Amino acid sequence: MIALVLVHEGLDVSTDLEITEPGPSGGVRHRGGDRIVVTARADRTALEWALALANRTVALTVGPLDSAALLAWALGRGATEAVRVWDEALDELDLVAMARVLAAAVRRIAPDVVVAGERGLAGATGAIPALVAAHLGWPCVDGAIRLAREENEMVVERRLRGGRREELAVPWPAVVAVAADSVEPRYVSVGARRAAARRGHETWSLADLGLTPGTVRGAVRLRLDRVDWPRPRPRRTAARAPAGPARSAADRLRQLVGGGSAGANRSAPATPPASGLVEGDPRAVADRIMAFLEQQGFV
């Protein structure tokens, strides 16, 4: 069985970013010029499942030469081959165009199953696996938390809302998107990555996939105009206030931390419920909070 794993890397958006002109960096870059790149945890998980499922595992990424480190990681973990697709025309693709490139690469490798992370890095929609499947006309399963191989099909367990599970019989070829937390990805030592980097990877151009820059670029319909920082925004509530008497902020807080409301619309208990809510003169309250924090060793 051949498994193809889609892996990708991107800017570590949890680090200090600044907004730039929309361009190759997607409108953000790291402050101070550091470039910290991370691999989505879901991609790591996808590789784990692919290795467990197949005897031949190909890691595929779309990216410039920098992505070699990502493929070295995949090879170091146990992937048998690694393929990087790159062409300058591939910068800044939208999802549909990217899926088209990936689908072409999948066709060329002709795996029995494509395993991808359910969601990529921040801002990811999770749509890529589904779009690739649509291009290929293959079945697609997302939210997979367990994959197993049987005689002529795979058994995939999905996690549904509310913690329910369903088990699907999936004929191959198929695309499976796995949940990031479905398995603990293994660590790949730096030594193993270095050794794998020496093994190298295949690089395919658009021509290798039977595509042209024109057809790929032509598929891009979206354009990035602007990136903004999140703005503090009042929480939107229901258009109309709920029926019943209005309750004070303190009352609502008490309800939150004390496990019940002492509001007028309920009969007050004989003793107020034990709660962490401190009331009174703001100065005195502040002192009590400080005393508490000091006592707990926070300050």
Added chain:
Amino acid sequence: MSDVTRIVWWNVPQWLATLLYVGTAAGLAVSALALARHARTVFHGRPIGPAPAFRLGPAVGRVLADVLSHRRLLEDRGAGWAHALLFYGFLGLFIGTCLVFVHDRVVPFLVGPTYLIFSFLLEWAGLAFLTGVGWAAARRLTGGTPRLERSGVALGILALLGAIGVTGFLLEAARIAVTDPPFEAWSFVGWTLARALRAGGVAGVALHRALWGIHAALCWLFFGLIGATVLRHMVAAPVQLALRQLRAPGRLAPSAPDPAPLEPRRLTWAQLLDAATCVRCGRCTAVCPATAAGKPLDPRRVVQATLQAMREERPLETLVSPEEAWSCTTCAACVRACPFEIEVLDKLVDLRRALVERGAVDAATTRALEATIERGNPFGGVPADRVAWAADLGVRVLRPGEATDVLYWVGCAGAFDPHGRRITRATARLLHAAGVDFAILGSAETCTGDPARRIGDETAFREAAGRVAGTLGGVRFQRLVTHCAHCFHVFRNELAPAADGAAVPAVHHTQLLAELVRAGRLAPRAVTGETVTLHDPCYLARHNGEIAAPRAVLATGSGGPADMPRSGERTFCCGAGGGGAWVEVRQGSRIAALRMAEARETGASVVATACPFCALMLAGETQPGDIAVRDVAELLWESQPAGAAGGGGTRPERS
């Protein structure tokens, strides 16, 4: 007086004399073969990496000093004295036997007064030997020292030694009982026993001959057992001690060239020699923090497993479990306690390296390693946040090409951990107050690779070290100061060999602060009403021998801290070392909890630390209203007079 001498072969027929030589030769040959087998394995071990050149003089000096003074052994009084009596008794008897041989075959000199004095001294040697053997056996049998094994081999060897001593005296007595020369009263033990034999009516040539044969046979057995039992240390220990100068305690060798099972030939020669030297005394296990906390680690067992791997030619992995390997904090208490400084942690780190190569690392540790690779610190912090602590302190950030007198290496814990940041702020303020020209590297600082190395990713360590060496190469400074004991250890001992660079002039912040107080540039610590006990970080006190500096900072003006029972070089780990801050071994209790209990027993109100990882671990064990955990720098800063502060504050910050 010419008849006052020893008739050497009295009552010993020629065939028995011949048998003595044959048996002795056979016994020695058996041991020589076993020792040669060990020596061959050791010889084929992998190299330990860069080592100083071997110098014979200091090597012989060390062997003689350690062996003759028994200084390591005497750290446990009972064991030391028992072994000293046994050892010197044995040495006396051995030299005596050699002299008898010389007298018999070369030049007869044991005549007259010389013989009498010789006999008298040898009686004392025999008594010392038997006292030592008896004492050692009693220590084992009474169970007062739990670390001592009551195994058949251990007791059997003591019984054999005892039997050799007793038959020696008895056969002397049997000879005196028959020949009865009055001058043999100088052999006072034999003389007294001879009286008893005659009184009991058992004296006679037959008894003497039988005892002579038994005594000889026991000696053959003894010679034959040297190679196969812990008696091997008689030969291995001097070699091991002589070669000790090539190694530093706790220092790690480079990885084996490829990730394959740790068969004996893939262990370092030092590890193999250590295993061959171990006498199973258990001093290592008695001081191991992981053992004390009930974790699945027994250092003695690890060394013995290495010996077993050597004997049976099997990989160490089959004998030591991953849990044992992960339980070690690399504190090196075992190395310090061992009479031969046998390394335990290097074997465990080798096992970890194999586990890391297989990716068999727990989730928290994986995250720490990934963060070290991706973000340059094991905490997963954002590089730009490395200067967050300095926002209001006006600390200079050194750019490439710039120069400073003191480069303050903040370290990852000092930059990202909340308690670590308090230490950093206190240190920076003290440096400001003392008018030290210092700067930090800010977001250019990256992990020195200590956690990665001790967790077992040697290549990650080398890359981290190379990155640090590159950063340091781009700036100019006179001295580097760090408050992290682990960073300090890497700068002082591991960075230059790993990155093929020059040594870094690194000092620990306690050393610099002590120097500033001595020079009058900082006010000594004032008496505050707080009683302080000092927790010595393993990587400062034990691995690098710095015990005085933190005490000098604390003691000035306050009468000095009350030490915990385990302090200085024999300090007890906080549990953070060796990646312990991330690696989770659930079995047993927390090592830091044991240490905090010890700190509380001193009655002190503050535990002073000198490493942010110790602070992190120990503070995690405090309860509200409990003994406080503070760094030496925090304590010194708190007692600085108002107005002394440079930079951002004018008032000591108690946070």
